[in-house]
Amino acid sequence: SQTIHQWPATLVQPVGSPLSLECTVEGTSNPNLYWYRQAAGRGLQLLFYSVGIGQISSEVPQNLSASRPQDRQFILSSKKLLLSDSGFYLCACNRPDQETQYFGPGTRLLVL
C-alpha cells in the first residue's frame, strides 16, 4: 500500500518569507497527487492536483504554487507567505483506478 512522507511536521515562518513543502510517495507508480489545506476545525480545501509529471491544476487562486518534478514527488511553494497561508497542509495520493485517497501526516504552518 501507499506511504506518503511529508516534511517538516511543523513550520513557523515570518510573513513575506518563502515556503517549500515536500511530499514523496512510496508503494505506487503514476499516482494522482493532491495538496489540501485545512484551517483549524474546518474541512479540507483542495489547492492543487496532478495526474502526472509536470502536470499541475490549481483549484483556487492563491499565493501558492505546486510542482511535480518526479512521478512520486509533489512540492508546494510560495515566494512570499501571507498570514492567511497559515494552516494544516496535507498531501494525498490515489491510484488512478481507485477512489481511495491516502494522506500524508501533514505540515502545520504558522505564519507570523
Added chain:
Amino acid sequence: GQSLEQPSEVTAVEGAIVQINCTYQTSGFYGLSWYQQHDGGAPTFLSYNALDGLEETGRFSSFLSRSDSYGYLLLQELQMKDSASYFCAVPRSGAARQLTFGSGTQLTVLP
C-alpha cells in the same frame, strides 16, 4: 458543482450507536466515501459506497441511497477512541478523481 451537507457535531456515550448523515448534490455521481480524522492527525479512509445499500466493516457500516442523494456512517459499540471528525466525500469525473469533502462532523464519545 458539488456540495455535501453533514451535521457539525454529534455526541454519544460509550457503547452506544451513532449515525452520521450526509446529503450531497453533484453533477455526476460515482460514489460516497467516508474518512476519519483525529485531532492533529491526517484523514484516514473508512469506506466507499458506489452502489445502494449497506457496507459493513467491523463496528463501522456505511449506507448509500443514490435516489435520495443520501448516505450515512453508522458506528456501533462506540469507544472513546472513536472521538474524531468524520468527513463524507464524493469524487468528481475525470482522470484526477478529485474529492469534494463535506465540512465534517465532530463526534464526541462520553464515558
